[in-house]
Each structure stands twice: as structure tokens, then as C-alpha cells.
Amino acid sequence: xxxxxLSQADVQEKLKEVFTQYEGESHELIPILQEAQKxxxxxxxxxxxxxGRFLHLPESTIYGVSTFYAQFKLKxxxxxxVKVCRGTAxxxxxxxxxxxxxxxxxxxxxxxxTDDLEYSLESIACFGSCALAPVVVVDDEVHGRVTTSxxxxxxxxxx
Amino acid sequence: xxxxxxxxxxxxxxxxxxxxPRPHIIVGAATCGRAAGAMAVIKAIKAELxxxxxxxxxxxxxxxxxxxxxxxxxxxxxxxxRLSYGNxxxxxxxxxxxxxxxxxxxxxxxALGTMGEGNITGIPNFWELPMLKPQVRIVxxxxxxxxxxxxxxxIARGGYSGIxxxxxxxxxxxxxxxxxxxLRGRGGxxxxxxxxxxxxxxxxxxxxxxICNADEGDPGAFMNRSLLESDPHAALEGMLIGAYAIGxxxxxxxxxxxxxxxxxxxxxxxxxxxxxxxxxEHILGADFSFHLKIKEGAGAFVCGEETALIASIEGxxxxxxxxxPFPAQSGLWGQPTNINNVETWADAAVILQRGxxxxxxxxxxxxxxxxxxxxxxxxxxxxxxxxxxxxPLREIIYGIGGGIPNDKKFKAVQTxxxxxxxxxxxLLDLTxxxxxxxxxxxxxxxxxxxxTDEETCMVDFARYFLSFTQAESCGKCVPCRIGTKQMLxxxxxxxxxxxxxxxxxxLVRLSQSVKAGSLCGLGQTAPNPVLTTHRYFAEEYDAHTxxxxxxxxxxxxxxxxxxxxxxxxxxGICLRECPTEAIAGGKRLVHVVNQEKCIxxxxxxxxxxxxxxxxxxxxxxELDVPSQPVPVVAGKP
Numbered sequence: 001x002x003x004x005x006l007s008q009a010d011v012q013e014k015l016k017e018v019f020t021q022y023e024g025e026s027h028e029l030i031p032i033l034q035e036a037q038k039x040x041x042x043x044x045x046x047x048x049x050x051x052g053r054f055l056h057l058p059e060s061t062i063y064g065v066s067t068f069y070a071q072f073k074l075k076x077x078x079x080x081x082v083k084v085c086r087g088t089a090x091x092x093x094x095x096x097x098x099x100x101x102x103x104x105x106x107x108x109x110x111x112x113x114t115d116d117l118e119y120s121l122e123s124i125a126c127f128g129s130c131a132l133a134p135v136v137v138v139d140d141e142v143h144g145r146v147t148t149s150x151x152x153x154x155x156x157x158x159x
Numbered sequence: 160x161x162x163x164x165x166x167x168x169x170x171x172x173x174x175x176x177x178x179x180p181r182p183h184i185i186v187g188a189a190t191c192g193r194a195a196g197a198m199a200v201i202k203a204i205k206a207e208l209x210x211x212x213x214x215x216x217x218x219x220x221x222x223x224x225x226x227x228x229x230x231x232x233x234x235x236x237x238x239x240x241r242l243s244y245g246n247x248x249x250x251x252x253x254x255x256x257x258x259x260x261x262x263x264x265x266x267x268x269x270a271l272g273t274m275g276e277g278n279i280t281g282i283p284n285f286w287e288l289p290m291l292k293p294q295v296r297i298v299x300x301x302x303x304x305x306x307x308x309x310x311x312x313x314i315a316r317g318g319y320s321g322i323x324x325x326x327x328x329x330x331x332x333x334x335x336x337x338x339x340x341x342l343r344g345r346g347g348x349x350x351x352x353x354x355x356x357x358x359x360x361x362x363x364x365x366x367x368x369x370i371c372n373a374d375e376g377d378p379g380a381f382m383n384r385s386l387l388e389s390d391p392h393a394a395l396e397g398m399l400i401g402a403y404a405i406g407x408x409x410x411x412x413x414x415x416x417x418x419x420x421x422x423x424x425x426x427x428x429x430x431x432x433x434x435x436x437x438x439x440e441h442i443l444g445a446d447f448s449f450h451l452k453i454k455e456g457a458g459a460f461v462c463g464e465e466t467a468l469i470a471s472i473e474g475x476x477x478x479x480x481x482x483x484p485f486p487a488q489s490g491l492w493g494q495p496t497n498i499n500n501v502e503t504w505a506d507a508a509v510i511l512q513r514g515x516x517x518x519x520x521x522x523x524x525x526x527x528x529x530x531x532x533x534x535x536x537x538x539x540x541x542x543x544x545x546x547x548x549x550x551p552l553r554e555i556i557y558g559i560g561g562g563i564p565n566d567k568k569f570k571a572v573q574t575x576x577x578x579x580x581x582x583x584x585x586l587l588d589l590t591x592x593x594x595x596x597x598x599x600x601x602x603x604x605x606x607x608x609x610x611t612d613e614e615t616c617m618v619d620f621a622r623y624f625l626s627f628t629q630a631e632s633c634g635k636c637v638p639c640r641i642g643t644k645q646m647l648x649x650x651x652x653x654x655x656x657x658x659x660x661x662x663x664x665x666l667v668r669l670s671q672s673v674k675a676g677s678l679c680g681l682g683q684t685a686p687n688p689v690l691t692t693h694r695y696f697a698e699e700y701d702a703h704t705x706x707x708x709x710x711x712x713x714x715x716x717x718x719x720x721x722x723x724x725x726x727x728x729x730x731g732i733c734l735r736e737c738p739t740e741a742i743a744g745g746k747r748l749v750h751v752v753n754q755e756k757c758i759x760x761x762x763x764x765x766x767x768x769x770x771x772x773x774x775x776x777x778x779x780x781e782l783d784v785p786s787q788p789v790p791v792v793a794g795k796p
Binding site: 026027028029030031033034064065068069070071072086087088089090091092093097100104124125126127128129130131132133135140142143144145 | 193229455541615620627
């Protein structure tokens with residue numbers, strides 16, 4: 001669920017649960033960030049601070065890691081995540097036009113989230129379903145051989 | 160249970176499946192199958208079975224590689240060969256169930272082929288199909304055949320006999336076996352695997368690590384995903400053998416987060432290994448202990464590079480460092496570490512199962528064995544294939560892949576992802592091995608093969624790869640960080656029609672600087688797509704810069720859309736669909752594109768009914784068409 005107004009207490013409580021599975025060693029940073037994001041929907045500044053305290057790492061290190069990897073989001077994410085593949089096979093089979101159509105339909109660009117926090121749009125390379133290019137993934141459902149005319153139904157969950 | 164007992168149990172389970180008195184239905188449900196709708200097909204099958212009160216088993220398998228025909232459903236009736244159907248939809252399922260399961264009509268019109276003993280009139284043998292016949296399936300032997308969530312299936316088909324054989328040898332003998340097989344790294348660079356193991360084995364240090372690189376980041380490649388989803392134990396057995404040979408007690412599988420099903424299958428597989436005593440302390444009663452952990456990547460292409468991958472496991476930014484020291488001397492946590500790709504580990508397992516001489520019997524003098532490739536792009540039969548090294552490219556693209564769809568012309572095949580190169584039609588007789596591909600300016604890479612036809616602009620293709628590598632550069636080396644950005648800017652300028660001939664020279668010079676000045680493979684190979692497209696398709700660069708023309712009609716800034724007055728029937732579809740209201744017209748009037756307003760999205764071109772074919776796309780020329788709508792000439796189609 002998208003929540004853009006997590007209180008510090010919420011963050012602390014949810015992270016406390018995440019921390020129970022870890023020893024507090026610095027090499028656990030990436031799995032902790034992954035779990036924290038799963039629990040909080042994104043990585044708010046308060047979470048970065050808490051994780052730093054738990055792992056005895058400066059916040060700058062945690063920002064460094066969380067901005068390095070594409071998976072980590074520092075802004076609230078939509079309830080539904082639409083990912084358009086821009087891999088080579090998708091590119092050759094018209095992936096750019098699929099992305100343009102999704103952008104048009106949602107009214108946002110790649111790496112943006114709609115104002116109502118319903119959808120986030122990402123462009124990813126790649127999902128490895130190249131034989132069925134072009135590919136669109138909504139939440140965790142993979143749609144292959146997508147055409148621009150199917151986009152509306154795929155996004156609304158009708159297909 | 161000792162291994163003989165485990166094997167007996169597994170074989171009995173496999174036999175009971177093969178000799179089952181009930182029909183069983185096998186559905187390819189790897190990610191690619193699911194993307195094509197396999198889960199909806201399974202639901203439809205269940206509903207039909209219930210409706211007709213048929214007792215049958217449904218088994219989900221991985222990917223057999225004929226992805227173009229997904230979803231795949233195989234039906235096995237007692238006493239009949241396994242019968243494979245392609246492109247199965249939930250709508251076809253009731254017919255299949257009624258015709259074949261109930262009325263015993265195998266529907267040769269829908270069937271792809273049969274597997275196993277026996278024939279069915281009118282249906283070819285699956286393995287004799289043009290896509291399958293030239294293949295040698297060693298690594299992929301179980302894919303699409305066994306249930307990937309059952310270790311017993313893997314064991315029943317010879318699995319884990321490789322580690323049994325290895326445990327009877329000394330570690331040095333195991334390394335020698337790998338050396339004798341001639342196996343080279345399947346992740347891209349092609350370093351001799353036995354030598355790599357030897358270096359780590361000989362390195363001083365008590366604690367050693369092995370890592371399976373499953374961070375298959377090359378866009379256009381899916382060999383590792385498919386193998387892990389379809390037969391996870393293949394790579395895991397290889398890791399056991401490697402750990403024994405090298406002397407490692409701990410290992411990691413670094414798998415990209417974009418592959419959730421592969422990660423789930425790995426987790427299940429590890430649990431099963433533990434249950435059978437194939438993982439943990441005193442494996443199979445021997446003086447050999449090994450522990451394995453899965454590390455999920457977090458979305459960074461550069462982590463496919465081994466030193467970056469190690470940094471990522473250590474919880475840091477995945478930035479490569481200079482070598483030496485090589486990971487074999489100082490890798491994870493500063494200890495000797497051996498990293499191999501998924502396919503290399505799977506090859507190692509089968510080499511220990513069947514012997515190095517047998518494996519070295521395939522391939523060429525310097526490139527032994529087989530290689531898996533992911534065939535995608537503009538090719539009829541997309542999918543996952545495994546071929547002996549030394550096979551000509553033509554055999555892969557036309558024999559196995561069935562050529563280019565819609566009678567279009569082959570233009571280039573891109574091997575090795577963003578680090579690889581584009582090979583033109585004149586090189587179709589090139590043999591696929593490490594040396595020939597490198598000589599042609601491409602690389603073997605991990606096995607992505609994307610085919611393009613006449614509609615792909617090679618300048619735009621190079622721009623596409625640069626946009627990827629530029630975004631994925633970790634930023635450590637200035638030539639890579641800034642050089643790829645400059646290269647991308649130049650390529651964008653050229654595809655917009657604003658490039659000058661001297662920009663191309665600058666691009667080639669920059670390519671050489673980026674290659675020379677980068678620490679890791681990403682920067683060293685990022686210019687390859689530019690250099691190969693320039694080497695083999697220089698005329699396309701010239702057309703863009705000198706004539707402001709895109710011969711492939713792909714660069715939108717360089718194309719124009721026109722409506723031909725002698726073909727337009729004034730139907731109004733293009734006018735309605737145009738997103739920018741750039742088309743003028745009316746009932747029975749020839750429509751006209753306002754070039755000022757047109758954003759070149761191509762919608763009119765797509766929606767104009769094929770029987771009219773009135774919208775055309777041109778580059779580098781202006782057509783003489785009316786500037787205002789005029790009445791349609793009567794008496795046309």
C-alpha cells in the first residue's frame with residue numbers, strides 16, 4: 001500500500017520487525033533495504049536514519065547504496081507498478097511505442113508516480129521474456145506479445 | 160539414506176510418472192510460458208477435467224525452448240507417446256480435452272510433435288522438428304521435461320551422479336577433469352574454467368568462496384533465467400563439485416531481482432538438497448561440507464562484472480575495482496573466490512557425470528562443448544536453444560530460427576548484448592565460437608542473439624545500446640562515465656538528422672578512448688555496438704549525416720508520412736485516430752497530413768486498412784500530394 005505520510009513511529013515499528021531477522025552487520029545493508037522497502041513501500045528519510053543506526057553506518061553510505069541500485073525508491077510508490085521492458089528484443093519489436101502508449105494512458109513518464117498514488121511507471125531492461133517481446137509487467141504479472149491497443153486493458157487489469 | 164537409496168526412490172517416482180495409468184498433462188509454465196498465458200490455460204484445463212469427470216494429473220514444467228509456440232501443453236495418455244501442442248489458448252482447451260482425451264483424436268492440425276516411444280500418424284517427432292534437430296541439448300536436457308520443483312526428477316535422470324563421481328576423486332583430479340573437457344566460461348569472456356578453478360584452489364587461505372553469477376543483465380538474454388526456472392539443480396550440482404574441487408565451504412548465488420520465479424525455484428531446490436543431505440555438513444557422508452546462500456541483486460547491470468558483484472554481496476555500491484588482485488587471490492571479504500556463470504556451473508556438473516572426453520567430443524578445437532543462446536527479435540522461431548560450438552550463424556538463424564518473419568530481409572544479428580556487436584548478412588557463414596566472434600568485432604557473450612530486419616536502423620540500434628550502457632555506467636572511470644554520455648549525445652544528434660560527417664569520426668575516436676580508459680568490461684565493451692555498426696553499416700551513418708535520410712525508415716525525425724491520393728478512400732479512420740489532429744479530410748475526400756502538426760507517431764500508417772494501403776512512410780524525399788483534401792476519384796477499390 002502506498003503511504004506518503006508515514007510517521008516516524010510507524011517507520012520505527014515496521015523496521016523493528018525487519019531488524020529481527022538480521023545481526024546488524026554492514027554486509028546486510030542491501031537485503032535490509034529490500035525488506036524495508038517491502039514493508040514501507042519506499043525508503044523514507046526516517047528509514048535511512050534508522051537503518052544507519054542499526055548497522056552503525058553513516059547515512060551517506062546508505063544513500064550511496066540506495067541511489068546506486070535501480071530497485072530502491074526514495075519517493076512513495078503507486079499501489080500498482082507498471083513496468084515496460086526496454087530490452088533489446090523489445091526495442092526491435094516496438095517497445096518504445098509501447099512505452100509511449102503507457103505514458104499517454106497513465107499521464108506520467110517513466111520513473112514517475114500518478115498524483116493519486118495509484119500507479120508508478122518504470123522502464124526496465126530486461127525481464128528475460130525476450131521471445132515474447134514486447135513485454136509489459138503489471139505488479140508481478142508478465143504480459144507478452146503486447147500491442148498498443150491492449151495497453152488500456154492490461155493496465156486496468158482486464159487482460 | 161545413502162545416495163543409491165535416494166536414486167532408487169527417485170527412479171521409482173519418475174517411472175511411476177512415465178507408466179502412470181492416468182493421463183497426465185504437462186504445461187510449460189516458466190516466466191515466458193506464463194507471459195503467453197500458461198496460467199489461464201492451466202485453469203481452463205482444470206475446469207474441463209472437472210466438467211468431464213476425467214482423472215488426470217497436471218504437471219508444471221519449465222521451458223523446453225520453443226518459446227514462439229508458447230503456451231505449450233503436452234498430453235501423455237497411457238501407452239501413447241507424449242504429444243506436444245503449441246499456441247494453446249483457454250479457448251482451444253475444451254476441444255483438446257474432448258477430441259484427444261475423450262475421443263482419442265490426437266488433432267494433428269494442432270500438434271507440434273511427439274516425444275518418446277511410438278508414433279502418431281500425421282504428427283512428426285518433436286526432436287526432429289527443424290528448430291530442434293540441429294540442437295545438442297546437454298545443459299538444457301531436462302528443461303521442459305522434468306518438474307523443476309522435484310529434486311527426484313533431476314536425480315532420476317542422472318542428476319547428482321556428478322558429485323558422487325567427484326567425491327571419489329581428489330580435488331586436483333576434479334580440476335583436471337574440467338581442464339581436459341576444454342570448458343570455457345559461458346558468461347562471456349571465455350576464460351578456461353579449469354584454470355580458473357586451479358588458481359583459486361592454489362591460492363593460500365583457509366576460507367574460500369564460490370559464487371554463481373546469475374545476474375543475467377544483458378537485455379535480450381534469458382538463458383540463465385530459463386535454466387534456473389526449468390532445472391535449478393543443474394547449476395547447483397556444478398557448484399557442489401566446484402566447492403569440493405576448490406576447497407570452499409560457503410557459496411553464494413547472486414540472482415537478479417527481476418527473476419522472481421528463478422529465485423523461488425532456487426529456494427525450493429536448496430531446501431530439497433538439505434533434506435537429502437546434499438548440502439550442509441558431511442555431504443553424503445563424505446568429509447565435505449558446503450553451505451549456499453541466495454543473494455538477490457538490486458538492479459544494476461554492472462554487477463555482472465565479478466568485482467562489482469563481490470562488492471554488492473558485501474553490501475556496497477556495485478563498483479568494479481582494478482585487477483590484480485584477481486578474485487581467485489582476493490575476492491569476497493578479501494578471501495580467494497571463484498565466480499562462474501550459471502551455464503558454466505551446469506556444464507561442470509554434466510562433465511563430471513559423463514566425462515571430459517565425452518564433453519570435448521562436441522565443439523571445435525578451441526571452443527569445446529555446446530552453448531545456449533536466447534533467440535529473439537525479428538525471427539520466426541524465437542526461443543532458447545543449445546548448439547554445438549562451431550555451428551554457422553546461418554544454421555542458427557535460418558535452420559533453427561526459421562528465418563525472418565513476413566518475408567522481410569535479414570539485416571544483422573546482435574550477439575553478446577550491449578558489450579557485443581552487430582554482424583551483417585555477409586558474415587552469416589561465420590562459425591559460432593569464441594575466436595571467430597571476437598575476430599568479427601562481436602563477442603560470444605552470455606548468449607543473447609537478437610535478430611534485426613530491414614526495419615531496424617543500425618544507427619538507432621547503436622544509440623539504443625549506448626543509452627543503456629550510459630545509464631548503467633557506475634561512474635567510477637571518467638572515460639566510461641563521460642565518454643558514453645558524449646557518444647550517446649552524438650548518436651542522438653545523428654538520429655535526429657542534425658549530425659555532420661565529422662561527428663561520425665568523433666564517435667569512432669571516442670569509442671577507442673572509452674575502450675582504452677575503462678577499468679571493467681562494461682566500459683571496455685560499451686563502444687562495440689557503435690564500432691561494429693559503423694564497420695558493417697557505414698552507409699547508414701552516411702545517409703543520416705550527409706543526406707539526412709534514415710534508410711530503415713525508423714528514425715522518426717527523419718521520416719514523413721503521406722496519404723496517397725490515388726489510394727485513399729476517405730474512410731476517416733486515420734483522421735479519428737491521429738493524436739494531434741494533424742490529418743484533414745472528410746467523407747469521400749482524400750485525406751492530407753499536415754506536416755507541421757505531425758509528430759510522426761505512425762498511428763495513421765498502422766490504422767489505414769491494408770486493402771487501401773494509402774499511408775506511406777518516406778525518408779529523404781518529399782511527395783507531391785495535394786495540400787488540401789480533394790474528392791476521392793470514383794471507381795477505385
